[in-house]
Amino acid sequence: MHSFKRVLVTGADGFIGSHLTETLVRAGYNVRAFVYYNSFNSWGWLDQSPEEIKRELDVFAGDIRDPHGVRSAMQGCDAVLHLASLIAIPYSYHSPDTYVDTNIKGTLNVLQAAKELGVAKIVHTSTSEVYGTAQYVPIDERHPLQGQSPYSASKIGADQMALAFYRSFGLPVGIIRPFNTYGPRQSARAVIPTIITQLAQGNRKIKLGAIHPTRDFNYVEDTVEGFISFLESSRSIGEEINIGSNFEISIGDTARLIARLMNVELEIETDEIRLRPEKSEVERLWADNRKARELLNWQPAYGGEKGFEAGLAKTIEWFSNPDNLLNYKANLYNI
The missing domain is CATH 3.90.25.10 (UDP-galactose 4-epimerase, domain 1)
Known part of the structure; x- marks a missing residue:
């Protein structure tokens, strides 16, 4: 039996989100997949999922920037894996405004709704980019944060908002910080x-x-296992935890x-x-993954x-x- 009755995955249509959604369904979780609304009725990468996965999914099409839609999506969910965000660094030079709206305001919408609805666990997705160029290696979670791109700055803002809700309201949220994930379905901008x-x-x-x-690359299956370990761990709330290969x-x-x-x-x-x-x-970038080993009992298979x-x-x-x-x-x- 899993600890949660229904799990919402935001960004379920994306690269990591689709792999995570499929893995959760196969593991027996009841999953609601939040996908980005579009007029093509596309579920992103979930369109390519096997039929037996799609049949099990409760798909909600919306926009993470809309607080009312986010709250509706979270009704009846006792855990949220929040992956929805804009992630392309070059596009963040071009359109930084959208990064503030999607990454910071979108995260705030998730946190506010979780607080109002009494959600039992929120896993907020960060990125190794918040560290900027390594000041020392391997990079542990105490490394200074450096906004070296508008994308990175927006993710630092989102992470800090999540921690603020933990500290201010006791919201059961933790921050998972994957280093560079790669694998099938990844965008060609990577x-x-x-x-x-x-x-x-x-x-x-x-x-x-x-x-x-240099980068610390992580195969997507390892990243997905990191998310599930983070979700199920009783020790991840209020923590920032690197998911990296230490290579x-x-x-x-x-x-x-x-x-x-x-x-x-x-x-x-x-x-x-x-x-x-x-x-x-x-x-x-070079991850120190000791904290993930200790708190989540997670280590990379790749x-x-x-x-x-x-x-x-x-x-x-x-x-x-x-x-x-x-x-x-x-x-x-x-x-």
């Missing part, structure tokens, strides 16, 4: 799908932004590793449009170099399927 889709379409000279920064690799080395796994020669071309402004580029290769192989296999590749415009820069 670096691993950018590399794989270009190579899968036959390009051997691929366009990337800066290749010297650091540069973008350039990642590209070369993918090329090796795909058995192709690779030439990297720097595309100016993909470069972040100098002070905005996060140069180094950790270290061997685990990264295994996760990349699964990701390459998915993106190399022509039916999946059709969803991507690999020849365009996706902001």
